[in-house]
Amino acid sequence: MSNVKVKRYFPIVIVVIIILYSVFTIDYSSVSDISFNMIKSVMGGLFQPDWSFVYDGSGEDLISLLLLTICIAFLGTVLATILAIPLTLISAHNLWKSNIIVSKIGKFVCNVLRAFPELVYAIIFVKMVGPGPFAGVLAIGVHQIGMLGKLYTEEMEAMDEGLVESMTAVGANFWQTMFYTRFPQVMPTYMSLSLNHFEIAVRSAATLGLVGAGGIGAPMIFAIQSRAWDKVGIILFGIIITVFVIDTFTGYLRKKLQ
Template sequence: MQTTISKKPATLTLWRRWNWLLWIAIVAVIYTWAITGLHFTGLQESAASVSRSIVHGLVQPDWPYVYNGSGEDLVSLILQTLAIAFLGTIISSLISVPFAFWAARGGKEWLHVRSGSGKVVLTLIRTFPEIVLAIMFIKAVGPGSYAGVLAVSIHSIGMLGKLFSEAIENMDRGADEAITSAGGNSAQIFMLATLPTIMPEFISYTLYRFEIAVRSASILGMVGAGGIGTPMIFAIQTRNWPRVGIILLGIVLMVLLIDTLSEQLRKRLI
């Protein structure tokens, strides 16, 4: 009995051995194209003095601005920023649920068309950055917190809808099959199996989105959408660096606190 051992072509072996050189060349071309596309203008003559003023303001912040009872102080505006992020996240989390079931891919082939259209809609919603949405809503409803809530809500629908749909697609179907085999109907399957399975992930994603919304709400005020961003842009324009320093310190502490609490809650849920 004669055994024939087929040898792989030499060209295929060489390709597998040296194909990493091709990827290095591609990455090098992309980096070269990106760097040559930038135009570095250098530093201005006043860069050193401005930098010293910024550092001095950050080191010696405007402590009386923390709270003065006027409603325009740091504490009041941080609470307003949290309210914008919280309300926008809650609204978007509720609206995202039907979008998630629309975009989630099911087992049947015809459902892929339905889920594909849902994914396209969610992608279109995510296309518009929050700051662009804020500018659009400011023109529609006027400047203030209302425009900020609308901007955070609309953008969060696209993000949460995508995350929720992926959670539905990757959920464990064992409980669904058990209730189906016991003669349960669609409503019982949803209430007793699907909803308890996906709810922890939904809440976890909502908390994570709230963290991002807090950061976004801090920036939206720069275009007039309420929150702590409005006095910060005014302080930067007037070069009131002590005021900028205390606002940045407040934002950092707010984000750290929200991140810590959200992380602890997510650990308990999952």
């Protein structure tokens, strides 16, 4: 009975230890630098946004940069969706029953690609291809190849094999079962996953400009550094509205795919 209690409470004890360790090892010395006037200045600027930055026709205004951010996220997600499918064909163990090492290699590639956040990839690609939106597209695309590859693989492995076995029994080959049975079953879910990750990519693309990968991030970091809180406020307001609209639209599409 005591062993049962130990097994039950052991995970809770571990979590509590981790929380306590995190709380007591963080340096709180910078808290003393916070002042009421600083908070008042920041909040006052955020809630009095600079509406003149919304659109001025220069191509460096809020609307233009938000559209650029959406384009970066969209192209990155399209790239990831296309390249994640062949990676799925390598990673799914039910497609390689006679040679499981292939699926293990595919899953290892997925794990490596998704191990690093988009911001790290953005820094790397900015150095490789130069600053700009293309680096942002590559950063989002490479990261999401790993993310979508993992999710696609799980769906492929969880699908009903009954129809595949029926087609195989009447003489269908691998590609016939793939295009007439497997893909029709999983494709609606794949599209729903891609739409969900497009939402995530928009949020990520909004920060990639911090390291020179295009989008709304660059003017936001410049505004923060110069303490132009009214400009920061309108940028954050624009990001919130954009994410809300995209979430609503993609949520509607996902319901249609179910």
